[in-house]
Every structure is written in structure tokens, then in C-alpha cells.
Amino acid sequence: MGNPITLQHIAADLGVSRSTVSLVMQGSPLVAETTRVKVQESARKLGYVYNRAAASLRSRQTGNLGFAVSSVSNPFFAELTNGVEQFLGTEGKTVLLGQHSEDLGAQERLINSMLESRVDGLIIVPAYGTSANEMSRILNINIPTVLLTRRIAKVNLHYIGSDNLSGAYDAVKHLISHKRKKIILVGGRVGTPAHDERLAGLIRATKEAKIPASRIQVMGDAATRQSGFDVTKDLIANGIESVGILAYNDIVASGILAALRDSEYKIGSEISVVSIDDIESSKFESPPLTTVNVGAFELGQKAAESLLELVEGGKKVRKTVFLDNKLIIRESCGCTREKKVS
Numbered sequence: 001m002g003n004p005i006t007l008q009h010i011a012a013d014l015g016v017s018r019s020t021v022s023l024v025m026q027g028s029p030l031v032a033e034t035t036r037v038k039v040q041e042s043a044r045k046l047g048y049v050y051n052r053a054a055a056s057l058r059s060r061q062t063g064n065l066g067f068a069v070s071s072v073s074n075p076f077f078a079e080l081t082n083g084v085e086q087f088l089g090t091e092g093k094t095v096l097l098g099q100h101s102e103d104l105g106a107q108e109r110l111i112n113s114m115l116e117s118r119v120d121g122l123i124i125v126p127a128y129g130t131s132a133n134e135m136s137r138i139l140n141i142n143i144p145t146v147l148l149t150r151r152i153a154k155v156n157l158h159y160i161g162s163d164n165l166s167g168a169y170d171a172v173k174h175l176i177s178h179k180r181k182k183i184i185l186v187g188g189r190v191g192t193p194a195h196d197e198r199l200a201g202l203i204r205a206t207k208e209a210k211i212p213a214s215r216i217q218v219m220g221d222a223a224t225r226q227s228g229f230d231v232t233k234d235l236i237a238n239g240i241e242s243v244g245i246l247a248y249n250d251i252v253a254s255g256i257l258a259a260l261r262d263s264e265y266k267i268g269s270e271i272s273v274v275s276i277d278d279i280e281s282s283k284f285e286s287p288p289l290t291t292v293n294v295g296a297f298e299l300g301q302k303a304a305e306s307l308l309e310l311v312e313g314g315k316k317v318r319k320t321v322f323l324d325n326k327l328i329i330r331e332s333c334g335c336t337r338e339k340k341v342s
Contacts, residue, residue, distance in 0.1 A: 005048040013042045022092030065307060066096045066114035066122045068107060075279040076249065076296050077125065080148060083300020084123060091308060102127045104134060111138065119143075121311045123303050126150045128189055144310035148303045151193045158310065159320045160303040162294035164194050164276075167325040168201030171246055171274040171292050174327060176209045178272045178334045180244030183211065186231050186256060187220040188248030195248065198276065202246055223248055228255025236263045240271060247275040250282045250291055257285055257332065268334040278328050288330035295323050 007025070011018045016035065023031045024039040031039075042048075065088055072078045085095050096114055100107035107127045114122060115137070121144035126134075132154045138145050139155070146158045172183055185202055188195040199218065206216055220231040228247060235243070236259065247253035253275035257267065265271050267287055275282065278293035302321060309317045329335050 005043075005046045007048075009046055010039060010042045010048060013046060014038055019090040019092065023090060025092070061120045061311070062118050063092065064094045064096055064117060064119045065304075065311070066098070066111070066117075066119040067124075068098050068100055068110050068114070068122065069125045070102055070127065071099050072097070074251070075281060076251075076277050079279070079296035080125065080300040080303075083297040083302075084304045085300075087301045087304035088308070093308070100127050104129060108134060115141070115143070121145065121307045123148055123307055126152055128192060144307060146303045146307045146310070149194070149299060153193075156319075158306055158317060160299055160306060161322060162299065162325055163322040164197035165201040165204070167276050167292040167294060167327075168198040168246060169205045170201075170325065170327045171276065171290075172202045172205035172244070173209075174290070174329070174333060175244030175246065175272050175274055176205060176211070178244065180242060180272050181211060182215045182217070182240075182242065183244045183246065184217040184219060184235070184240075185246050186248065187227050187252030188223050190218070190221050198246070198248065220248075220252070223252055225251050225255035225258075228252035229259045230255075232256045232259035236260075236265070241265065242270065244272045245274070247273060250275045250277040250279045250289060253289055253291070253332075254281070254285060257287075257289070261286065268331055272334050273332040275332075282328075283330065285332065287332050290330045290333040290335065291328055293326045293328050295325075299323055 007018050007021045010021045020031060020035065021039050024036050067081065067084050069077050069081060072081050081097065088095050096117060096119060098110040098114065100110050104127050107130065111122065122138065123146045125148050130152050132152065135152060135155050146160060149161050151159050151161070175183060183202060183206055185199055188198065202216065220227045232255065245256060247256055253273060256273055260267050260271060267273060273289070275289055275291040276294065277296070278291045282289040282291050302323060306317050306321070
């Protein structure tokens with residue numbers, strides 16, 4: 001009896017990638033119908049038989065990977081999810097997606113459920129307030145795990161994220177270039193690593209510009225549109241002409257812009273607003289939002305790639321990876337046309 005026909009044989013027969021063949025065998029909707037038919041015909045011609053159970057037994061892996069995220073209704077997390085699912089889908093893996101809605105109890109139940117489903121590894125966007133205790137079961141069983149966008153103090157797990165400090169630094173430097181002499185950070189959870197890092201970037205930029213600490217303010221303790229709106233209404237009541245606002249993220253920025261549109265202040269000329277994330281809707285704000293593109297889709301893909309390398313054990317994976325940011329200049333800061341700053 002000859003050697004068994006593999007996915008690679010089919011891929012070579014058709015001149016397509018192995019991952020495309022794998023997607024067809026998984027029944028994925030990501031593959032065009034014409035390609036699906038060709039793969040199925042080649043498989044029949046070559047005598048290939050796909051046996052998921054046998055493959056699982058040989059590798060002692062299920063091919064399932066868990067992804068725990070806050071909420072896919074949030075545009076930023078939706079892009080992360082797209083990146084994770086697309087990368088792992090092309091590798092023939094199944095993603096078990098669950099949402100914890102920033103609830104620690106829900107997160108614990110979700111992770112336990114995934115572990116009981118015998119996932120081969122986990123990607124986790126931790127809920128706010130997650131400590132080493134909440135991660136104890138993962139740490140004890142030593143399952144391959146990647147933390148995505150949020151780090152946890154005293155937890156030595158692989159981490160993929162954007163460089164919050166440099167992103168905020170670039171954004172605030174741009175505010176200062178518009179002659180803003182008072183800088184306000186609005187929104188975010190005070191004391192979380194991401195908030196602390198963005199504040200550090202702000203402080204670095206203002207120190208370089210010799211803006212005194214008395215001209216720096218931190219307001220709000222939530223990353224919601226309503227928080228941005230409410231904080232800005234309070235600021236307007238006290239007068240904020242010639243202020244530069246760094247929004248914690250684009251959702252907060254949307255609330256800030258809404259409040260400013262209700263006021264007599266002219267966005268861009270009298271008050272500059274910049275943000276971080278560059279979700280799809282930011283370019284459609286009024287005015288279009290200047291923001292730091294952190295590459296949410298790419299972050300998801302990198303986390304998926306790192307997890308797969310951990311699961312398969314073929315490569316040495318770096319513990320901490322920061323992806324580069326790009327400042328996307330639009331009109332909310334006072335500029336008149338869009339451009340990217342590397």
C-alpha cells in the first residue's frame with residue numbers, strides 16, 4: 001500500500017495553498033465555490049479521505065482554540081476577533097468564541113467552559129480587574145495562552161499589544177504642534193496598564209514641550225461614549241478654549257465630539273481632539289477624527305499566529321510583542337486633510 005494522500009498532495013495538484021484545501025475540508029464559508037468544487041474533485045480523484053477524529057488522536061489535539069473577549073459589538077474588539085478568526089481559519093482551526101462583558105465571574109465560567117471543551121490553547125482579552133488569581137487555573141495546567149491588548153500584573157504569559165506609550169506620545173506631540181498649552185486625557189480606567197501607559201506618553205510629550213504639570217488634567221474613569229460626552233459637558237461649563245484633548249479611545253472621542261458639536265466651540269480651530277484606536281467609524285465622525293491606528297486586525301492575527309506557534313511547539317515565541325502605531329491625521333485636531341505619520 002502506498003503512502004496516504006494528504007492535503008499537500010491536493011494543494012500541489014491544484015496549485016493552491018495547503019490552508020485553502022484545509023478550509024474546504026473544514027466546510028469554511030471563506031472559500032469561493034469554484035475553488036471548493038475543484039478541491040473536492042481533486043480529493044475524490046486522488047482518493048483522499050479526511051478523518052478529523054483520527055487526526056485529533058494522532059496529534060492529541062482537538063484543533064479547537066478558545067478566544068475570550070469583552071464584546072464583539074465593540075468595533076475595536078470586533079476587528080481583533082476578525083483577525084484571530086481569519087488567521088486560525090486559514091490554518092484549519094476552529095475558534096470557540098466567548099464574550100465576558102468585563103465581568104470577572106463570567107470570564108471565569110467562560111474560560112472553564114473552554115478548558116472543559118479541551119481547547120488546545122487560549123487567546124484572552126482579560127476583563128478589567130483581572131488578577132493573577134483569576135488566571136491561576138490556566139497557569140497551573142500550563143495550557144498555551146496569549147493575552148491580547150491587556151496585560152495582567154505578575155502574570156508571566158505571552159502578550160500581544162500595541163505600544164500605548166508611543167501612541168499617546170505621538171498624539172500629544174501633534175496636539176502641542178497646534179499650540180495647545182493645556183492637555184486633558186479623557187476616559188479609560190485609571191490604574192489599568194493601558195491607561196497608565198497612555199498617561200506616561202502624554203507626560204513625556206508635555207515635559208519635552210515644557211508644559212507644566214498644572215496644565216495637564218486627567219478626567220473620567222470609563223471607556224464609553226457616554227463618559228466622553230459627560231466629561232466634556234463639564235469641561236465646557238468651565239471654559240476650555242485652546243485646550244487639546246486626548247481621548248482614551250475612539251468610542252470616548254465620539255462622545256467628546258458630540259458634546260463639542262452641541263457647544264459654541266469650534267472643533268479644530270478652538271479645541272483639538274485626538275484619540276487612539278482608529279476604528280472604522282472614526283473617519284466618518286464630524287469632523288473626521290485624528291487618531292492613532294493601532295492595527296486591531298493585525299493584533300488579532302499576531303495573537304493567533306503566536307498561539308499556534310505555542311501549540312505546535314515549532315518555534316520559540318517572544319513573550320511580549322508590541323506592534324507599531326501610526327498617527328492618522330484628519331480634521332478634529334485642526335488639520336485640513338488626512339495623512340499618515342509613521
